[in-house]
Amino acid sequence: MIRRWRARNHAEREFERQALAYLDGLYNFAMALTRDRTEAEDLVQETYFRAFRGAAQKLPTGDVKAWLFTIMRHIWINDRRRRARQPDAEGLEVGEEEPGRAVMADDRHRPDLLHEQNALGEAIRRAIESLPEVYREVIVLRFLEGFSYSQIATILGCPAGTVMSRISRARAELRKRLSPYVYGEYAADPPHGGANGEGEEKRLRRGGII
Missing domain, CATH: 1.10.1740.10 (RNA polymerase sigma factor, region 2, helix turn helix motif)
Known part of the structure; x- marks a missing residue:
């Protein structure tokens, strides 16, 4: 006993x-x-x-x-x-989404990709914040918490195919929102990298978020 x-x-x-x-x-x-x-x-x-x-x-x-x-x-x-x-x-x-609320606004809880004190880091946070809830949650679960598609499907109670579809659409929306910071007037370096770095596009793609 x-x-x-x-x-x-x-x-x-x-x-x-x-x-x-x-x-x-x-x-x-x-x-x-x-x-x-x-x-x-x-x-x-x-x-x-x-x-x-x-x-x-x-x-x-x-x-x-x-x-x-x-x-x-x-x-x-x-x-x-x-x-x-x-x-x-x-x-x-x-339950209705109120504009202006910040996602992951606390420095203590930011993943490495978001913990950048520059315009791109802020743009990423705002881009995720602007997504519908069904896209925000899969982005967080997949790219911030590292869950597999099957794990996310279990958490959300939906088929893995639905998870993959939502992630694909969420990434497409993020690409649209982040394009000025990757390719446009706010880009910190050339789209495909340069002498001083690998480029914002490559860093975001390496992180998987776009």
């Missing part, structure tokens, strides 16, 4: 350690969904609360990271459905 209890205790602590390692990634995803810092923080907190509560009953097996992201999206979708029937005080339907 004592051995089983100790083993269970150790397994729970190990699960908590693994789960907390994904805090920044979950915050990124929460920001992509909500586009609001306060809501994102609440969503992360609720995700961990439910994950730890569930783990206390039965520890998850398999991919802990994908499991956490799936919990978060279920919470978000269910909360939107619950609130969608009532407009907020300003007349904006809950």
Whole structure:
């Protein structure tokens, strides 16, 4: 009995350690969904609360990271459905996308590609921010968090083909929005690189985002 209890205790602590390692990634995803810092923080907190509560009953097996992201999206979708029937005080339907909210606006949670103190880095953030939610979430899951197509399909509850289609369309939209910074008047260096660097286009393509 004592051995089983100790083993269970150790397994729970190990699960908590693994789960907390994904805090920044979950915050990124929460920001992509909500586009609001306060809501994102609440969503992360609720995700961990439910994950730890569930783990206390039965520890998850398999991919802990994908499991956490799936919990978060279920919470978000269910909360939107619950609130969608009532407009907020300003007349904006809950779940309707409000312009001007910043995605991944906190320096602590930016991936390397976005953590650039120049016009291109800001353009990338704004371009992702301007995408519809279905495109924002696949961009974050694929290129920021490194999930496979099959993992994203599980998290979103849709076929892998749908994920691939959304990613393709999201990248096409990002190319349009970022073209002035890659090829046009805001480009920091020539499109195909030069003596001092590989070029904005190649760096973005290497990162996979376009």
